[in-house]
Amino acid sequence: MTLATVAATTADGEATPRLAVRGLTMRFEGLVALDDVELDVAPGAIHGLIGPNGAGKTTLFNVVSGYYRPTAGMITLDDQRIDGLYRHEIAESGVSRTFQNIRLFSAMTVLENVLVGHHARIGARSGERRADARRHRTNRVLSAIQLLPGVPAALTHGVLEVAGAIIRPPAVRAAESEAVARCAELLRFVGLSGRENVLARNLPYGDQRRLELARALATEPRLLLLDEPTAGMNPAESAAVVQLVRRMRDELGVTVLLIEHAMSVVMGVCERITVLDYGRKIAEGAPREIQRDAAVIEAYLGSGTPVGGEEDGHAAPRA
Amino acid sequence: MFWFDQFVNGLTVGSVYALIALGYTLVYGILQMINFAHGEIFMIGAFAGWAVLLLLGGSAIAGPMLIVALLAAMIAAALASSFSAVVIERVAYRRLRNAPRLAPLISAIGVSIALQNVALKLTGGRDRVYPRVFPTGEVGLGDFSVGYIQAFLIGSSVVMMVGLIVFIQRTRTGRAMRAVSEDRATASLMGVDVDRTIVTTFIVGAALAGVAGVLQGLWIPNIRGTMGFLPGIKAFTAAVVGGIGSVPGAMAGGYFLGLSETVGRELLNELPGVSLPNEWRDVIAFSLLVIVLIVRPTGIFGERVSKRA
Amino acid sequence: MERTRAPFAALREALHAAEERTRLPVARLLLLVLLLSVPLWPMVDSRWLRILVLVGIFVVLGLGLNIVVGYAGLLDLGFVAFFATGAYTYAILASPASPALQADLNWWLAIPVVLALGAAVGVMLGLFVLPLRGDYLAIVTLGFGEIIRILLLNVRGLTNGAQGLFNIPRPELGGWVLRSLDQWYWLLVLSAFLIATAVGRMRASRMGRAWEAIREDEDVAAGMGVNTVKYKLMAFAMGASIGSFGGLVFAGFFQFVNPSSFTLAVSINVLSIVVIGGMGSTPGVLFGALILIGLPEVMQFSETERLLSVINPAVPFADTTDWGRQVASARFIVFGVLLVAVMALRPEGLFPARRPQARLPERHESTA
Numbered sequence: 003m004t005l006a007t008v009a010a011t012t013a014d015g016e017a018t019p020r021l022a023v024r025g026l027t028m029r030f031e032g033l034v035a036l037d038d039v040e041l042d043v044a045p046g047a048i049h050g051l052i053g054p055n056g057a058g059k060t061t062l063f064n065v066v067s068g069y070y071r072p073t074a075g076m077i078t079l080d081d082q083r084i085d086g087l088y089r090h091e092i093a094e095s096g097v098s099r100t101f102q103n104i105r106l107f108s109a110m111t112v113l114e115n116v117l118v119g120h121h122a123r124i125g126a127r128s129g130e131r132r133a134d135a136r137r138h139r140t141n142r143v144l145s146a147i148q149l150l151p152g153v154p155a156a157l158t159h160g161v162l163e164v165a166g167a168i169i170r171p172p173a174v175r176a177a178e179s180e181a182v183a184r185c186a187e188l189l190r191f192v193g194l195s196g197r198e199n200v201l202a203r204n205l206p207y208g209d210q211r212r213l214e215l216a217r218a219l220a221t222e223p224r225l226l227l228l229d230e231p232t233a234g235m236n237p238a239e240s241a242a243v244v245q246l247v248r249r250m251r252d253e254l255g256v257t258v259l260l261i262e263h264a265m266s267v268v269m270g271v272c273e274r275i276t277v278l279d280y281g282r283k284i285a286e287g288a289p290r291e292i293q294r295d296a297a298v299i300e301a302y303l304g305s306g307t308p309v310g311g312e313e314d315g316h317a318a319p320r321a
Numbered sequence: 322m323f324w325f326d327q328f329v330n331g332l333t334v335g336s337v338y339a340l341i342a343l344g345y346t347l348v349y350g351i352l353q354m355i356n357f358a359h360g361e362i363f364m365i366g367a368f369a370g371w372a373v374l375l376l377l378g379g380s381a382i383a384g385p386m387l388i389v390a391l392l393a394a395m396i397a398a399a400l401a402s403s404f405s406a407v408v409i410e411r412v413a414y415r416r417l418r419n420a421p422r423l424a425p426l427i428s429a430i431g432v433s434i435a436l437q438n439v440a441l442k443l444t445g446g447r448d449r450v451y452p453r454v455f456p457t458g459e460v461g462l463g464d465f466s467v468g469y470i471q472a473f474l475i476g477s478s479v480v481m482m483v484g485l486i487v488f489i490q491r492t493r494t495g496r497a498m499r500a501v502s503e504d505r506a507t508a509s510l511m512g513v514d515v516d517r518t519i520v521t522t523f524i525v526g527a528a529l530a531g532v533a534g535v536l537q538g539l540w541i542p543n544i545r546g547t548m549g550f551l552p553g554i555k556a557f558t559a560a561v562v563g564g565i566g567s568v569p570g571a572m573a574g575g576y577f578l579g580l581s582e583t584v585g586r587e588l589l590n591e592l593p594g595v596s597l598p599n600e601w602r603d604v605i606a607f608s609l610l611v612i613v614l615i616v617r618p619t620g621i622f623g624e625r626v627s628k629r630a
Numbered sequence: 631m632e633r634t635r636a637p638f639a640a641l642r643e644a645l646h647a648a649e650e651r652t653r654l655p656v657a658r659l660l661l662l663v664l665l666l667s668v669p670l671w672p673m674v675d676s677r678w679l680r681i682l683v684l685v686g687i688f689v690v691l692g693l694g695l696n697i698v699v700g701y702a703g704l705l706d707l708g709f710v711a712f713f714a715t716g717a718y719t720y721a722i723l724a725s726p727a728s729p730a731l732q733a734d735l736n737w738w739l740a741i742p743v744v745l746a747l748g749a750a751v752g753v754m755l756g757l758f759v760l761p762l763r764g765d766y767l768a769i770v771t772l773g774f775g776e777i778i779r780i781l782l783l784n785v786r787g788l789t790n791g792a793q794g795l796f797n798i799p800r801p802e803l804g805g806w807v808l809r810s811l812d813q814w815y816w817l818l819v820l821s822a823f824l825i826a827t828a829v830g831r832m833r834a835s836r837m838g839r840a841w842e843a844i845r846e847d848e849d850v851a852a853g854m855g856v857n858t859v860k861y862k863l864m865a866f867a868m869g870a871s872i873g874s875f876g877g878l879v880f881a882g883f884f885q886f887v888n889p890s891s892f893t894l895a896v897s898i899n900v901l902s903i904v905v906i907g908g909m910g911s912t913p914g915v916l917f918g919a920l921i922l923i924g925l926p927e928v929m930q931f932s933e934t935e936r937l938l939s940v941i942n943p944a945v946p947f948a949d950t951t952d953w954g955r956q957v958a959s960a961r962f963i964v965f966g967v968l969l970v971a972v973m974a975l976r977p978e979g980l981f982p983a984r985r986p987q988a989r990l991p992e993r994h995e996s997t998a
Contacts, residue, residue, distance in 0.1 A: 119855070121840060121854060121856050198988055198990060315781065407634055412974075413974070422765075427901075430707070433961075436967070442959075601784075615762075
């Protein structure tokens with residue numbers, strides 16, 4: 003686990019945030035999905051992100067994990083800037099995620115799915131990753147030119163990777179069996195032991211969600227973004243997932259930022275909650291404070307659902 | 322008047338490309354898939370028109386009978402092409418609408434290969450020749466003159482395109498088509514019969530391609546099973562250049578492509594040391610396709626193209 | 631159903647047990663020996679071998695395209711371009727008719743040259759089509775294949791245009807020249823076996839998983855740390871490299887290349903083999919090539935025609951002499967129909983691959 007960089011402490015004793023989002027704005031053709039959002043997620047926290055439908059929660063995830071390039075703003079992971087990096091570089095630097103509508107590699111087996119998550123960590127000691135290659139980039143043409151000096155090295159790595167795959171020297175074998183062992187362990191962690199060779203598409207719904215968690219964990223994230231991990235689950239399944247999320251933090255040391263509509267889940271598991279509405283942050287605080295916050299109540303009352311009221315109060319879609 | 326002739330040739334080829342491109346763009350707009358077999362639908366139209374002209378007397382057709390024969394040929398071509406398109410949609414595409422992306426594409430390629438070779442087999446691999454019924458001659462102003470056939474071809478394609486725009490903008494079916502291409506699920510909720518609208522789209526696109534087949538046959542009389550391949554790809558290029566999914570874009574793209582492979586090639590030949598034989602038309606078209614796809618994937622008339630995974 | 635399956639199941643069990651014991655791919659080695667022995671079979675004459683060599687070339691091409699289409703999910707309709715690269719590279723460097731170069735390159739030495747150049751062409755095409763998805767990729771690669779053919783025709787200073795290059799030397803090693811059909815056949819079986827093994831190992835590696843992840847969902851693959859650009863380029867490079875090798879064999883075997891051998895029909899043949907055999911399946915490529923390339927040729931044998939006339943006695947004997955030829959000449963109709971049918975009814979192909987079943991470490995059960 004890459005936990006060596008955890009918690010550089012500042013002078014006044016306050017830890018560097020695991021994730022810091024500064025002035026983040028995302029516009030799509032006139033639509034402002036995120037408007038100057040600020041967000042700090044403390045290391046080791048389970049942080050909730052809530053808000054009515056269309057508030058910009060998933061957009062925030064997409065920006066942080068590199069699926070969209072932000073219109074403005076800055077994102078850092080443990081003081082390292084990650085906005086503008088390629089998606090796979092963001093994953094490598096320690097951000098992973100799951101999806102609201104499950105997106106597994108459906109024609110691959112359960113174990114293979116997790117192994118793909120582990121991709122960047124297999125044989126990583128071969129020196130393939132160099133820190134300086136992961137510079138902040140803004141301009142695509144410029145970044146293509148910046149990549150040019152790396153071409154000979156990339157060619158060498160390509161040839162070596164092919165040769166390694168075909169010849170299978172002991173180092174490659176060792177790395178592969180280590181990866182398989184690690185991924186099998188993660189599958190046991192999420193409770194999918196024994197189903198390694200099943201095709202992902204043949205898993206029942208709840209297990210597919212668990213597999214997504216295992217795949218995300220296999221990237222060895224410092225920060226894990228969970229997009230509605232309990233969506234479509236019954237209370238028992240949902241409680242199990244909540245338990246799993248806690249164990250991820252406690253046993254694997256992963257910091258969690260999660261989007262959730264089920265208020266019982268959010269209020270139960272999160273230590274801190276951020277509320278978005280119309281792409282803006284309208285409140286942030288401990289669950290109790292959020293439940294009493296006037297602006298939050300206003301945002302939710304607009305849709306007629308009390309915050310943390312009924313056991314499974316999903317925020318209804320706003321017209 | 323070399324350049325003027327090249328320009329008219331460009332417009333003529335461009336009209337054919339534009340008519341075919343409309344079919345690509347309409348189907349793409351509604352299904353986000355490229356109907357690979359569309360070039361073969363064009364070919365079927367050409368053969369249907371040819372058969373009707375032969376039945377009505379072949380090269381003996383003249384006088385007022387000519388108008389009747391031409392109309393009959395075009396209608397037959399439109400019908401034959403539409404019928405094939407409906408069958409193709411039903412057999413090869415419909416059940417694959419929610420399959421992985423490659424599946425409908427491969428299925429379409431299969432249809433294209435099969436149709437081409439059925440036609441080759443039926444004709445014994447030999448060309449068929451359109452009867453030369455169209456009066457030869459030119460309309461002109463001083464030095465500038467245009468052959469009757471080319472004038473007719475350009476004119477009728479413009480008429481059809483105007484007709485298409487009116488159809489899409491003004492009729493109920495046209496509105497349904499637009500609704501389905503905006504958002505299939507919502508259109509269906511609003512009571513639009515999605516399956517029927519998709520079939521209508523195929524019919525309209527195929528009818529245009531079928532008539533284009535007849536028009537080309539009147540102009541360049543040799544037709545064969547593989548005749549749809551190159552125009553198909555080029556019309557696709559035209560649709561992409563114009564911004565796939567956009568109806569005016571497909572028209573403009575067709576003319577643009579037609580002009581660039583005639584006038585454009587000759588212009589390149591004017592450069593010192595450059596001499597591009599006729600075959601380079603195809604290279605020009607493909608290069609344009611690649612360049613446009615890479616530099617500006619939304620096309621020159623860049624309508625919003627949702628980039629779906 | 632059950633009864634017909636039982637013997638195969640028993641055979642598979644036995645093979646599996648043998649593989650466990652010996653830690654060798656027993657089944658594959660048995661198949662290799664079986665294939666190598668074919669020229670020794672009594673009924674096999676030069677016509678059969680000629681067809682089998684052709685099938686072998688298409689197996690090699692199919693293995694290459696299978697990486698691009700089957701594993702990485704990139705629909706390449708211009709695979710002939712790589713085939714042409716290999717064939718023309720060797721022809722230009724070795725043919726005495728080559729207008730540009732008289733390098734007299736030895737066929738065996740040409741292997742690394744062709745593999746590297748093929749990979750380079752693959753990467754170049756890959757760079758062009760990187761931002762494109764599915765349908766666009768298909769059309770652009772189709773155009774690429776056509777452009778290559780037009781270039782072969784028109785860049786006469788290098789390719790000798792429509793006349794092509796002839797008198798291409800056969801493979802020669804220290805005075806020993808690869809001449810007989812038997813030898814060519816063996817060469818193809820061995821190289822196809824080696825390539826299939828290499829491809830199988832690539833697929834089972836981290837690289838192969840990256841390819842399949844890209845095929846399944848490119849966005850998510852990137853989000854899981856897969857450098858999609860790199861692996862797509864590698865898929866093109868590997869596929870192109872293998873395809874070029876197929877071209878090298880073609881040029882050495884026929885000793886003559888001209889542009890008419892490198893048309894869209896080649897791409898369609900190879901694509902049909904891969905799709906109908908089963909995308910991502912090595913046995914699919916083998917059986918696909920045997921059926922789609924071998925069968926139409928065999929149907930044109932006179933014995934086969936007599937046999938077909940027996941099957942269809944209603945047709946007078948005299949009229950059936952070109953029955954097989956008729957069917958064979960309609961093969962593309964059959965390919966087209968099969969492509970549609972496979973997509974609709976059996977998208978995994980006629981001979982789908984078995985997924986690798988991971989063997990997990992033992993401690994897994996005990997510590998649970």
